[in-house]
Amino acid sequence: MNVLIIEDEQLAARRLESMILSYDPTIQVLAKLESVEDSVDWFKKHAHPDLIFLDIHLEDDLSFAIFDKVKVDSPIIFTTAFDEYAIRAFKLKSIDYLLKPIVQDELNNAIAKYKAWNGQKNGIDMSALFDLINKKDVSYRERFSVSYGQKIRSFEVSEVAYFYSKEGMTYAVLTDSKHYPVDYSLDNLLNEMNPKDFFRINRQYFIKHSSIKQVHVFPKSHLKLELAPKPSEDIFVSIDKVTAFKKWLGE
Numbered sequence: 261m262n263v264l265i266i267e268d269e270q271l272a273a274r275r276l277e278s279m280i281l282s283y284d285p286t287i288q289v290l291a292k293l294e295s296v297e298d299s300v301d302w303f304k305k306h307a308h309p310d311l312i313f314l315d316i317h318l319e320d321d322l323s324f325a326i327f328d329k330v331k332v333d334s335p336i337i338f339t340t341a342f343d344e345y346a347i348r349a350f351k352l353k354s355i356d357y358l359l360k361p362i363v364q365d366e367l368n369n370a371i372a373k374y375k376a377w378n379g380q381k382n383g384i385d386m387s388a389l390f391d392l393i394n395k396k397d398v399s400y401r402e403r404f405s406v407s408y409g410q411k412i413r414s415f416e417v418s419e420v421a422y423f424y425s426k427e428g429m430t431y432a433v434l435t436d437s438k439h440y441p442v443d444y445s446l447d448n449l450l451n452e453m454n455p456k457d458f459f460r461i462n463r464q465y466f467i468k469h470s471s472i473k474q475v476h477v478f479p480k481s482h483l484k485l486e487l488a489p490k491p492s493e494d495i496f497v498s499i500d501k502v503t504a505f506k507k508w509l510g511e
Contacts, residue, residue, distance in 0.1 A: 261287050264302075264309040266326075267339065268294045268319040269447065269463070276313060277387075278369050278481065295320045295500065303330045311338045311374055313358075317450050320500045328341070335377065337370050341448045360447065401452040404432060408439045413440060417457075421489055422467035423449055435471075437489040459508045461485065462498040469509075 263280060266275040273292040280287055290309055293299045295318050303326070312334045314323050326332065338357040356370045384425045405414045426444050431439045444452065446466050452464070460466045467487060474486035483497040483505065497505050 261311070262290050262309045263311045264334070265289055265292045265313045266294075266299050266318065267292065267315040267324060268317070269292070269315075272339075272447075273317075274364060274446050276367075279362065280313075280371070280373060282364065283368050283371055294318065296325045297500075298324065299326045300320055300321075300329045302425070303332060308324070308334045311371075312335065313449075314338055316340045317447060319498070320504075321483060335374055337374065341451055360445070376444070400454040404442055405441075406432070406442055407438060413438075417453070420468060421471040422465060422487060422491075424465050426464070433489060433491075435489070455508075459505060461501060461505060462496065465491075465495055472509075475509075 261284070265273050265276055266399040267276060270292075273294075277289050277292065282291065289328050290306070293302055296446075299318075302322055312332070314336050315321055316338065323388075332415060336356075339360060340360060341360045356373055358366055358370055359448060368421055387502055389416055401417055403414060404420075405412060407413075415434060419436070421433050421435050423430060423432050423442070423446060425431075430442050430444055430446060430449070432442050433439050442449075446460060447462075449458075449466055450460060456472075458468050467485070472485055472486045473488050476486070481499060481502050485495045485497065488497060
């Protein structure tokens with residue numbers, strides 16, 4: 261059995277690979293891909309796998325963009341941080357999914373379900389699923405409640421300047437410069453925050469439009485951001501996100 265992992269977080273991809281091999285050490289993980297571009301290129305050059313583990317958000321676009329550029333017949337198990345409305349959509353279309361953070365037992369059951377299909381194709385209507393994922397009546401988070409020490413603090417999303425991840429933890433930085441740990445990964449936050457206000461500029465930072473004070477342009481399309489409050493390090497937009505970031509700035 262050959263499988264393909266499409267996941268833009270390297271740590272998550274390695275963890276998923278380890279869990280798959282824990283289920284069955286004879287499974288061959290053909291590749292771990294991080295972007296739509298890499299995935300399209302891979303599918304054009306290789307025989308398609310028996311099964312694909314597919315994240316929704318990749319570093320350069322939603323993973324559904326893969327299927328606009330290349331025909332893929334392999335069955336898919338989605339690995340997703342989307343909330344319940346999307347999970348219901350997956351169920352209606354008979355799509356297996358693993359809700360992050362992935363649990364070994366759920367992974368085992370998903371692979372067992374795939375094997376029970378006896379090699380049948382899953383017949384996913386990607387266009388319809390894309391519309392469901394991007395439906396317009398989605399509600400976004402308005403506030404957070406966090407615990408620190410012996411206290412609980414609640415704050416509005418309007419108070420957030422940006423989020424960042426460090427050593428496996430995610431922190432919210434408020435406009436008053438205070439930092440608070442939040443129980444969400446940056447992947448989770450992509451689905452919780454209004455994309456008109458927030459943009460993930462790289463693997464570590466997910467920023468609000470109003471926190472940007474200056475954008476410095478360097479050779480080869482490198483963009484350095486000045487944020488308020490000021491981070492403890494220089495902040496650059498990932499090269500693969502520059503085009504989307506510029507478009508977001510103008511929206």
